[in-house]
Amino acid sequence: MFHYFINMIHFALVQLSKKHTEIFGTFIEIILYYNWELTIYYDKDNDPYTFLNYYNKLFNINLNILSTSELIVNKNNHDYFIFTSSADNSHIDSYFTQSSMASRCIYVNHQAQHCQPHMIKNIQMSPVIKLKDLENKIITCIVPFYRSYKKIHSTSLKTNLAIIGAIRPHQKDKDLSLLINLLDKCKNGGYNIYIFMRKMDWKVISNKNKFLKNNSNIKFFPGLSTEKMIEKLKEVKFILPLSQQDGWFYWQRLTGTIPLAINLNIPLVMDIKLAKIYNLENCCILYENNINEIIDKIMSITHDDYYKLIENVVLFKREQASLNKKRFLDICLEQI
DSSP: OHHTTTTTTTEEEEOSSOOOOOHHHHHHHHHHHHTTTEEEEEGGGGTTTOOOHHHHHHHTOOOOOOOOOOOTTTGGSSSSEEEEEEGGGGSSSSSHHHHGGGGTTTEESSSGGOOOTTEEEEEESTTOOSSSSSSEEETEEOOOOOSOOOOOOOOOEEEEEESSSOOOSSSOOOOOOOHHHHHHHHOOEEEEEEEEEOOOOOHHHHHHHHHHHEEEEEEEEEEEOOOHHHHHGGGGGGOOOOOOTTSHHHHOOOHHHHHHHHHOOOOEEHHHHHHHHOOOOOGGEEEEOGGGHHHHHHHHHHHHHHHHHHHHHHHHHHHHHHHHHHHHHHHOOOOO
């Protein structure tokens, strides 16, 4: 029966707030693979950091993107609705939360606390997210990896490392001390740290930590569009999540730097505990407590060893993309 419907299914990919288009690539890749129809509901023009322009180029397609205001008008045009952030629950029309729609609506969870009783079909963005009240719920884990990006980065002879996303003093996600220790350890240069974050986030963290502005090894790229950021990441050898050990990324949410790095074929530098959670040990240079443990290895890695890491990244994301495809099909076909 599934094969009968394979060319007839029409998906709506729905993001009602200004965030999380970075996860769309996985769903777009799967839906295009099966030649299903796809409409995206997102107010793209309000988001200067949207990934959708990048996905148009990556998948060589002109994605059908409509305003979120048109979703309820077109509700009868789609077979499945994927709400890409369960945190948007307060903005979801009651039409989609009624029990008769439970089989057709799939909710993406970025944090466990956002899951609501009417969300029967759920996708966790990370294995660390543990949904509560599991009775009568269907749950699968899809970390947003996709295969379609084929390029190999970092032809630069210099060791360029990248930090992506805000470093906020009040949050338990990134650990600024890891960066401080790295800069103290490597005072002789020979490397750059590229920092990509929004202008306001940079203003807050750099005013609080003046060394970020005054260190010649730090290169800040303020508020780049996704396309320009990815172009700049071609110069980067490693991406650093800077995860605070046992912080939010270990028990509550996905750090977006992991799928971004893997999708762009860039190895990571991360602690072994977090790497094991995602089965990434072969795709990273690993430390136990501090980046300083392996800084010499980062700076002196040979061409052959580096490209072996990239090969491992490519093989890993190929395997994960196949697993994502299977899990996506399973949750769509699951009857309630």
